[in-house]
Amino acid sequence: QKEVEQNSGPLSVPEGAIASLNCTYSDRGSQSFFWYRQYSGKSPELIMFIYSNGDKEDGRFTAQLNKASQYVSLLIRDSQPSDSATYLCAVKGYGGATNKLIFGTGTLLAVQP
Amino acid sequence: DAGVIQSPRHEVTEMGQEVTLRCKPISGHNSLFWYRQTMMRGLELLIYFNNNVPIDDSGMPEDRFSAKMPNASFSTLKIQPSEPRDSAVYFCASSPTGGFNTEAFFGQGTRLTVV
Numbered sequence: 024q025k026e027v028e029q030n031s032g033p034l035s036v037p038e039g040a041i042a043s044l045n046c047t048y049s050d051r052g053s054q055s056f057f058w059y060r061q062y063s064g065k066s067p068e069l070i071m072f073i074y075s076n077g078d079k080e081d082g083r084f085t086a087q088l089n090k091a092s093q094y095v096s097l098l099i100r101d102s103q104p105s106d107s108a109t110y111l112c113a114v115k116g117y118g119g120a121t122n123k124l125i126f127g128t129g130t131l132l133a134v135q136p
Numbered sequence: 137d138a139g140v141i142q143s144p145r146h147e148v149t150e151m152g153q154e155v156t157l158r159c160k161p162i163s164g165h166n167s168l169f170w171y172r173q174t175m176m177r178g179l180e181l182l183i184y185f186n187n188n189v190p191i192d193d194s195g196m197p198e199d200r201f202s203a204k205m206p207n208a209s210f211s212t213l214k215i216q217p218s219e220p221r222d223s224a225v226y227f228c229a230s231s232p233t234g235g236f237n238t239e240a241f242f243g244q245g246t247r248l249t250v251v
Contacts, residue, residue, distance in 0.1 A: 055237055057239060057240075065244075066227060066242040066243060066244055066245050067179070067227075067242050068242070069239045069240075069241075072237055072239060074237055111178075111179060113240075122167045122184065122186060122191070122231070122233060123181070123184065123191075123192055124169060124181065124184075124229075124231075124240055125181055126171070126178060126179040126180075126181070127178065128177070128178030128179075129178055129179070
């Protein structure tokens with residue numbers, strides 16, 4: 024089992040729709056969870072992080088965490104063509120190492136105008 | 137702050153040559169990470185340092201890879217000898233230590249091509 028798993032996609036949604044991106048992780052001891060966005064040819068940049076069970080909202084983005092199910096998701100409301108990118112899920116504290124930050128392989132999102 | 141600075145941005149080298157990638161983390165950040173990104177394997181953690189000390193190098197592929205952090209403002213990743221399968225984008229990232237909610241900031245990456 025991979026440490027952090029994501030569906031590679033592509034996930035295609037029409038403009039204005041809700042995009043739902045999912046991530047599972049294998050280590051129950053993981054402490055915090057990050058969503059990064061990476062445009063083609065660019066470096067990853069942080070969208071938001073979450074460390075408590077439940078939902079966390081930031082503008083059009085909502086992160087959801089369920090530690091019992093070892094599941095974290097990112098919802099993007101009112102998707103825009105500029106949201107088209109690869110979305111990387113990252114897990115911190117993997118294996119008990121406080122600062123160890125492990126990434127999934129990413130989900131490619133394509134928002135159709 | 138200028139952010140995480142990596143050099144060179146692009147490197148093309150012949151198989152068997154030594155390659156050195158460089159990274160300057162954000163001032164005040166105590167953690168430094170080296171990642172390798174390929175289409176097949178995604179973003180893999182190679183090694184990370186806390187306060188200039190290597191904490192976990194379990195992701196380093198083999199003995200051809202080595203990393204150093206001689207001081208808080210500089211790190212290198214060396215590949216000797218290089219092989220075509222080392223071709224990838226190598227990212228350096230840094231973050232403050234002391235909290236599980238601290239994000240990692242990435243440099244622009246070094247695109248390595250070994251021919």
